[in-house]
Amino acid sequence: MQSIISEIEQKKFRPVYVLHGEEGYFTECITDAIIDNALNPEEREFNQTILYGRDTDVKDLVSATKRFPMMSPYHVVVLREAQDLKKVEELESLLANPIDTSILVLAFKKKVDMRKKWIKSLRKDCINFTSNKVPDWKLSEWVSKQSRTKGLDVDSKSASMIAEFIGGDLQRIDKDLDKLKMMTKDGQKVEPALIQKVIGVSRDYNIFELQDALMTRNAHKAQMIVKHFGADPRSHPIQPIIGALFSMYSKMIMLHAARSFSPDGAAKTLKAKPFYAKKILSAAQRYTYGHLVRNISVLRDYDLKSKGVGATSATSMGELMREMVFKLSH
The missing domain is CATH 1.20.272.10 (Zinc Finger, Delta Prime; domain 3)
Incomplete structure (x- = not known):
């Protein structure tokens, strides 16, 4: 995931991003990175379209994607809850021949069947990202890594406490790490007492x-x-x-x-x-x-x-x- 986000932050965009899998957190991170980096705030009014699978159809989605950008290099189209889009197989032609002036994001909340012809048609320079759940035995390691990216000094025991108390809810873990960041100074070690205060886990009783x-x-x-x-x-x-x-x-x-x-x-x-x-x-x-x-x-x-x-x-x-x-x- 991080390599995709790094590319986006460098303003290197792909014409289509198919994001799918069981872990919605990673899908949201990539989607938000595209929204934040592809367009300036003043460009978004005319060049950003956000749709939902249950409220749109393939015809409207294709039409939005083919819309020419106005005073902007790209027109960004985000389809959230793409698993609810009916007749998704009709996107085959668009995925095989994407519009280079558009950035199309298809964000699914479940894994796509990779045997389907429509996903196999995706052009080679596009992104097909599977967002997998973090296994329980890797959760504390993920907390440690995420803490480091935020500049937090969290030792292995504290990371395990956070992982065990919150479980596999990565979005909540991420938000609580942001709270910890706001309550600590640069270089300050995150103590168990602060973890208890922020996320409600007791050092002795958890x-x-x-x-x-x-x-x-x-x-x-x-x-x-x-x-x-x-x-x-x-x-x-x-x-x-x-x-x-x-x-x-x-x-x-x-x-x-x-x-x-x-x-x-x-x-x-x-x-x-x-x-x-x-x-x-x-x-x-x-x-x-x-x-x-x-x-x-x-x-x-x-x-x-x-x-x-x-x-x-x-x-x-x-x-x-x-x-x-x-x-x-x-």
Whole structure:
């Protein structure tokens, strides 16, 4: 993505950008970069057209793209929610022979079927970008990299705290990093206390610390953390907690199944950085394979209970969390 944005910022534009995939954040970043850089503010009134797939058709889209720019090198046409455009295959001719005085952006909210003839017709000098989700095991690394691009000094533990608390919502992570940037001076290290203030994650009571407690089988600390969660279930909903723990235990099972009990073997199996792989490996060695499989079953059971299946209406989310963590740690 960054290479595409760098090219755009250098005013090197392509006639067509087909942006698609499961991660809307990257698609939005590229789209916004084109809008911000292709035209000056005074040129946009007559030379920028923003359409939505559900409200337009191929004929109108092609007509807008063929419109000649007025006192500007380009006419920019952005089609948002392009997945809702009917008869998208009728764009084949336009994609094969794009208008060089226009910049056409097709922004989809899902992945395009690359076997389709219309996408295969896209001219070679155009952009076909697939926006993939950042895997859970790479999320803290992405937070660290994004922090550096904003000039923030965020260490690996703080990056992991942000990733674990917010999850895969990259747009929210990006906005919260902007808040942190506004509240720090150049070169100032971002402390956990500031993270807590900005995004509401406590250094001692967060999903990251709960995972650490369960990985080291510190049952007392785990109960203290979920007791804190239970006091404010709206800020600490059980479903994301279950998801994070499911991911953690699943990685341990992968190591047992592959019999990867060396740091290098664990990193290869998990496709993770050595530091993170070593941490999961250390945790996996504290659990038997049978215990890990049982814990996955416990998580599935409490996922159902949290949705009202098999639980009484009098059982609070806090009680469910405490029961669940007790079973996981014993």
